[in-house]
Amino acid sequence: MSSDGILSVDGLTMRFGGIVAVNDLSFAAERRKITALIGPNGAGKTTVFNCITGFYKPTSGTMRLSHDNGAEIRLERLNDFRISKQAKVARTFQNIRLFPGMTALENLMVAQHNALMRASGLTFLGLIGAPSWRAAEKAAIDLAKFWLDRIGLLDRADDAAGNLPYGDQRRLEIARAMCTEPALLCLDEPAAGLNARESGALSDLLLSIRAGQGTSILLIEHDMSVVMEISDRVVVMDYGVKIAEGSPEDVRDDPKVIAAYLGVEDEEVAKVEQELGL
Amino acid sequence: MANPATPASRAEGAAFIFKKALISALVALVLFSLMIGIRTEAGPTGQLIYWTRFGDLASLVAIVFGGSIVMELLRQWWGPVGTVWVVPPRLQSGLAFARKLVAPALLIFALLVPVIFYDQRYILDLGILVLTYVMLGWGLNVVVGLAGLLDLGYVAFYAVGAYSYALLATNFGLSFWVCLPLAGILAAFWGMLLGFPVLRLRGDYLAIVTLAFGEIIRLVIINWQSLTGGPNGISGIPRPSFFGIPLTAGDDGLAAKLGIEFSPTHRIVFLFYIILALALLTNWVTIRLRRLPIGRAWEALREDEVACRALGINITTTKLTAFATGAMFGGFAGAFFATRQGFISPESFTFQESALVLAIVVLGGMGSQLGVALAALTMIGGFELFRGLEQYRMLVFGIAMVLLMIWRPRGLIGHRAPTVFLRHAQAISSDLVKEGHG
Numbered sequence: 163m164s165s166d167g168i169l170s171v172d173g174l175t176m177r178f179g180g181i182v183a184v185n186d187l188s189f190a191a192e193r194r195k196i197t198a199l200i201g202p203n204g205a206g207k208t209t210v211f212n213c214i215t216g217f218y219k220p221t222s223g224t225m226r227l228s229h230d231n232g233a234e235i236r237l238e239r240l241n242d243f244r245i246s247k248q249a250k251v252a253r254t255f256q257n258i259r260l261f262p263g264m265t266a267l268e269n270l271m272v273a274q275h276n277a278l279m280r281a282s283g284l285t286f287l288g289l290i291g292a293p294s295w296r297a298a299e300k301a302a303i304d305l306a307k308f309w310l311d312r313i314g315l316l317d318r319a320d321d322a323a324g325n326l327p328y329g330d331q332r333r334l335e336i337a338r339a340m341c342t343e344p345a346l347l348c349l350d351e352p353a354a355g356l357n358a359r360e361s362g363a364l365s366d367l368l369l370s371i372r373a374g375q376g377t378s379i380l381l382i383e384h385d386m387s388v389v390m391e392i393s394d395r396v397v398v399m400d401y402g403v404k405i406a407e408g409s410p411e412d413v414r415d416d417p418k419v420i421a422a423y424l425g426v427e428d429e430e431v432a433k434v435e436q437e438l439g440l
Numbered sequence: 441m442a443n444p445a446t447p448a449s450r451a452e453g454a455a456f457i458f459k460k461a462l463i464s465a466l467v468a469l470v471l472f473s474l475m476i477g478i479r480t481e482a483g484p485t486g487q488l489i490y491w492t493r494f495g496d497l498a499s500l501v502a503i504v505f506g507g508s509i510v511m512e513l514l515r516q517w518w519g520p521v522g523t524v525w526v527v528p529p530r531l532q533s534g535l536a537f538a539r540k541l542v543a544p545a546l547l548i549f550a551l552l553v554p555v556i557f558y559d560q561r562y563i564l565d566l567g568i569l570v571l572t573y574v575m576l577g578w579g580l581n582v583v584v585g586l587a588g589l590l591d592l593g594y595v596a597f598y599a600v601g602a603y604s605y606a607l608l609a610t611n612f613g614l615s616f617w618v619c620l621p622l623a624g625i626l627a628a629f630w631g632m633l634l635g636f637p638v639l640r641l642r643g644d645y646l647a648i649v650t651l652a653f654g655e656i657i658r659l660v661i662i663n664w665q666s667l668t669g670g671p672n673g674i675s676g677i678p679r680p681s682f683f684g685i686p687l688t689a690g691d692d693g694l695a696a697k698l699g700i701e702f703s704p705t706h707r708i709v710f711l712f713y714i715i716l717a718l719a720l721l722t723n724w725v726t727i728r729l730r731r732l733p734i735g736r737a738w739e740a741l742r743e744d745e746v747a748c749r750a751l752g753i754n755i756t757t758t759k760l761t762a763f764a765t766g767a768m769f770g771g772f773a774g775a776f777f778a779t780r781q782g783f784i785s786p787e788s789f790t791f792q793e794s795a796l797v798l799a800i801v802v803l804g805g806m807g808s809q810l811g812v813a814l815a816a817l818t819m820i821g822g823f824e825l826f827r828g829l830e831q832y833r834m835l836v837f838g839i840a841m842v843l844l845m846i847w848r849p850r851g852l853i854g855h856r857a858p859t860v861f862l863r864h865a866q867a868i869s870s871d872l873v874k875e876g877h878g
Contacts, residue, residue: 185583289728
């Protein structure tokens, strides 16, 4: 594992019964870089995400996360909420999962749950309104305000999240993940359903997160304009295996990637069939 | 209001209405033919005698037929009801202002009840009963309204609290004020105990297991005769004292010490203020908890459990604390119930109580403190109000509840108030707020 890598996935395999969704996948994500995971539908990208963020327990393989302070965490040994709490991996979802009945501000406050629980003395200090708790609450509101400002939703802080337009909800979900102060931010198709202007704004937001907070980003994306514009490195998957890896330019010209996305010419199919003796 | 029913749809209405009425009449005929059409009774020697009442049956079916036509005509005439209420803005702001006054007005009224109705024992007793249910409703509201966990066995914690106090007081002679926190802690412990096995269950499954838990507690109380006295219950439960001074007619009673004439009403008034204080404590703690991370996590859990996990919230402890907090308030209410009655038996802790408290929470609007208080007042007060109607009481009550649910499907106060805001708190419409999946 290279010294500036944040996440290194080795031999990750995930089986659902007889189906091998991810087969012996290995890749690394670099610190303070944006790594994109792309591939056609059903390639197993979201399964990889679910393994990294603890929603699935992988059949085999290791996932090492190294923090800035040098601590190394084996993600496959953690489960559920501990991935976010201890390993500091945050994620968003392909289909937005905000708390629709809570305001934008409340959504960002919930994201700071663990820090606030500590500050509230496991609720008891908070119940009596201790000054230390009040200060912590104010700091949490300030952090939420900071992120609302960053995504341009400060004016709608008191609106229910479910009432926000689609693009705003996407950005709010990213802000909510950032409020957990993650080391690695995993975004599952953040540009899905956004128009050209909105996905441009999203690219800017992700680049500014990388530059400003120094957060490493791993993203799944189908919008190639976003991928090519912001990724430092691209990993291409098809049928559960890695078929290419490299800079956006390399990947774009890779014949295997083109074949996976666009299919291959008839002659090539005939050639392969001939080789296999079909 | 704009009526979406176009003339074309009205023209074809006649046949449609007739068909609908006919179907309703047919359903009524099937339903009532046995219930009303044939009357059976045991004869003097034990044999079955029956006679027919086809006239009554025919008139009922005719009423259903006619009523169905009238209802459908009214519906078409009014247009869709309940989607948009056209109220002038001035009236709306006036209503909002009035709404703000409801809670303080209710509180002042509650404080003054013993003064106003000092001579009316019946009203004071009713007030205590209503407040007990307000407290139970507020306690269950933490579990059902905030955390979105459907609990059908809430009465179990009420029973645990009541028996805790009764047993501690009769066996060890502990006073009410020592037992009250103990009863709460024990109930919270049982809440955790229930919480553990049901953590992985959701929705209907959770409801069934909690229902069973409520029944188990009751059956254990009935059968563990050596400890609980079984169906005979526990009697002679001590009354609460005023900081150690009993409220009795004797020389060391509170009345004698204050130099006023003893009256049994003193004790009732005292009990009234105890339950009022306990209910207000429940309310205060719940309001505080909502603004703390734990309360927000409860509501987030109701909204989306998967998102909570992704944010690093420990679902297990969050659910357990919700169960324990709700159970603790149930335990307090139970201890109060035991000291007020002076006698408890398993009969007081049937499923009907759980259902009643749950109905209060749902009718009030899940999560709304004021709504729950209003619903408890309406339900428990309503029971008494309709007492004059005798056997039609439950019928009237049922109709009232059905109408309320048509008019306000998400409860009396369906909207949600945000727990934190930057500029101004605006109520969140009930369409957006989730009920939770258990």
